[in-house]
Amino acid sequence: MLATAGSLYVPEWLHGRSAGYKRGIRILHTNDFHSHVDPFPANHPLHANMGGIENLRSLILDNRPLDESFLLLDCGDIFQGTPYFNLFGGVPEMIWMNHAGYHATTLGNHDFDNGVEKLAELLKHANFPAVNCNYDFHETALNNMVKPYQIFKRSGIKIGITGVGIDLDGLVQAPLRKGVVYRDPVEWVQKTVDHLRKKEHCEMIIVLSHLGYQYPGNKIDDQKLAKATNGIDLILGGHTHTFLDEPVKFKNISGKEVIINQAGWAGLRLGKIDFIMDHI
Amino acid sequence: MKPILLWQRIFPFGVLVFGILSGHSCQIKKVSYAGGENLKVISTAKYDTLTANLIKPWRDSVAKSMKDTIAYADSAFLPGMPEGNLNHLVADLVKEEADRFLRDTFGYPTHLCLLNRGFLRNPLPKGYITERDLFEMMPFDNYLVFVKVGGATMDSILNEIRIAGGAVIAGLKMEIRKNEYFNAEIGGFKFDSRREYWIATSDYLLNYGDGFFSLKSAMIKVYTTKNIRDITREGMKAETKQYGKLLYHNDKRITLRKND
Ligand SMILES: [Zn+2]
Numbered sequence: 001m002l003a004t005a006g007s008l009y010v011p012e013w014l015h016g017r018s019a020g021y022k023r024g025i026r027i028l029h030t031n032d033f034h035s036h037v038d039p040f041p042a043n044h045p046l047h048a049n050m051g052g053i054e055n056l057r058s059l060i061l062d063n064r065p066l067d068e069s070f071l072l073l074d075c076g077d078i079f080q081g082t083p084y085f086n087l088f089g090g091v092p093e094m095i096w097m098n099h100a101g102y103h104a105t106t107l108g109n110h111d112f113d114n115g116v117e118k119l120a121e122l123l124k125h126a127n128f129p130a131v132n133c134n135y136d137f138h139e140t141a142l143n144n145m146v147k148p149y150q151i152f153k154r155s156g157i158k159i160g161i162t163g164v165g166i167d168l169d170g171l172v173q174a175p176l177r178k179g180v181v182y183r184d185p186v187e188w189v190q191k192t193v194d195h196l197r198k199k200e201h202c203e204m205i206i207v208l209s210h211l212g213y214q215y216p217g218n219k220i221d222d223q224k225l226a227k228a229t230n231g232i233d234l235i236l237g238g239h240t241h242t243f244l245d246e247p248v249k250f251k252n253i254s255g256k257e258v259i260i261n262q263a264g265w266a267g268l269r270l271g272k273i274d275f276i277m278d279h280i
Numbered sequence: 281m282k283p284i285l286l287w288q289r290i291f292p293f294g295v296l297v298f299g300i301l302s303g304h305s306c307q308i309k310k311v312s313y314a315g316g317e318n319l320k321v322i323s324t325a326k327y328d329t330l331t332a333n334l335i336k337p338w339r340d341s342v343a344k345s346m347k348d349t350i351a352y353a354d355s356a357f358l359p360g361m362p363e364g365n366l367n368h369l370v371a372d373l374v375k376e377e378a379d380r381f382l383r384d385t386f387g388y389p390t391h392l393c394l395l396n397r398g399f400l401r402n403p404l405p406k407g408y409i410t411e412r413d414l415f416e417m418m419p420f421d422n423y424l425v426f427v428k429v430g431g432a433t434m435d436s437i438l439n440e441i442r443i444a445g446g447a448v449i450a451g452l453k454m455e456i457r458k459n460e461y462f463n464a465e466i467g468g469f470k471f472d473s474r475r476e477y478w479i480a481t482s483d484y485l486l487n488y489g490d491g492f493f494s495l496k497s498a499m500i501k502v503y504t505t506k507n508i509r510d511i512t513r514e515g516m517k518a519e520t521k522q523y524g525k526l527l528y529h530n531d532k533r534i535t536l537r538k539n540d
Pocket residue numbers: 032034077108110239240241265
């Protein structure tokens with residue numbers, strides 16, 4: 001049962017559920033939930049009967065290892081899209097995410113749709129942190145409410161999680177994002193990753209991104225971020241509502257592997273990614 | 281051996297196994313990708329009653345206030361780029377009301393209606409369309425605004441439609457290639473850069489862009505308190521009342537041409 005040290009050890013939970021300590025980490029993730037609490041209606045032309053928080057939670061429970069060696073993450077745009085948000089301003093979504101047991105999220109452009117103050121109010125109810133490293137919130141109600149990063153320990157590994165957001169100019173009405181300063185994603189992600197690796201001694205780095213999967217030209221996206229940086233293991237994305245069959249591999253600036261994934265939108269997909277640990 | 285104390289606290293049952301392992305290997309740990317997939321969220325046999333109970337008060341309230349039927353469609357309306365029948369439906373309903381309002385208040389006609397594709401978040405289903413369908417199709421509280429633009433600004437806007445790869449548009453016909461638009465017609469007449477045009481759009485698009493930044497340089501801006509969702513609802517109701525269903529607007533407005 002004991003693997004020889006230094007070799008690859010495939011955790012039992014990759015093949016099924018079992019209790020106890022295992023040397024692996026599973027990431028479950030969503031993005032662009034957009035207040036889709038209920039499944040799509042039976043007459044919906046594209047997603048009939050799909051999604052819905054009961055179904056999403058069943059899937060989370062079925063796929064999460066019992067030994068807590070997992071993280072449930074979200075990449076922003078939690079709000080805006082169904083009457084739940086128009087009527088209740090984001091409260092049911094926060095109740096849902098607490099109930100589902102999310103460990104962290106980042107912020108999307110639509111999370112600002114009712115303004116910075118309302119967002120700060122909602123985040124007070126969250127049992128999980130919101131992370132972002134490239135928005136400067138010092139002049140806003142979100143100061144100290146959104147963390148540049150959060151460190152988790154899973155399976156004996158220190159995992160640093162940061163978040164990165166899209167330029168809100170042209171996306172969010174100016175009064176609603178008053179005081180929020182957008183800073184260069186590549187520069188601030190790299191700065192944060194370096195800090196997490198060198199100062200905090202993290203052994204795994206995950207970036208929660210709301211930049212978008214891919215754009216033509218030089219507009220920053222997850223793929224460009226992966227290629228221009230160092231030290232990231234996994235980029236979980238959002239904003240472009242991209243449906244990928246499975247995570248995609250890219251090479252970072254030093255030629256090392258970076259994984260990118262995005263899970264559609266509206267709670268229609270749950271991303272599931274496994275990492276295993278190796279002692280060098 | 282300090283790290284083990286920390287793991288001990290987190291993994292009281294697993295610490296022994298790990299203690300042995302870490303004794304054999306050095307402390308640098310490396311993670312490697314071991315596979316992944318994106319699971320479809322569909323209904324399963326195991327209904328999650330706990331979650332259902334938790335959300336029930338909110339769900340009941342949404343169901344109650346969103347149940348009214350507002351229109352009927354004998355097949356679905358889909359949003360699209362460069363255009364879609366949902367784009368056309370919404371743009372036509374908004375332009376019709378905008379034109380009436382602007383004529384009544386200021387005596388000017390509305391030449392075109394321009395909204396962004398991102399404004400439409402979901403298709404309209406086939407069958408009876410409820411208030412809820414309307415909110416999910418158009419969740420944003422955007423308000424009708426009018427701008428009067430000169431020919432040069434109009435030209436920039438036509439280019440912005442080309443760059444966006446389409447829009448939600450009424451009163452305009454154009455063809456686009458990679459680097460240019462051509463054969464533009466506004467209100468049935470060839471686009472004339474010496475003319476001035478009244479455009480009905482949203483406060484969001486006017487002030488915050490989504491790629492349509494030229495609207496800002498309009499010579500006149502008129503704000504209204506008319507919510508575009510309310511305009512759309514009334515238009516859909518009226519059309520269903522008159523014709524028994526929503527009408528399809530299948531005319532070609534934006535045509536993509538291959539680069540020659
Ligand atoms: Zn989104």
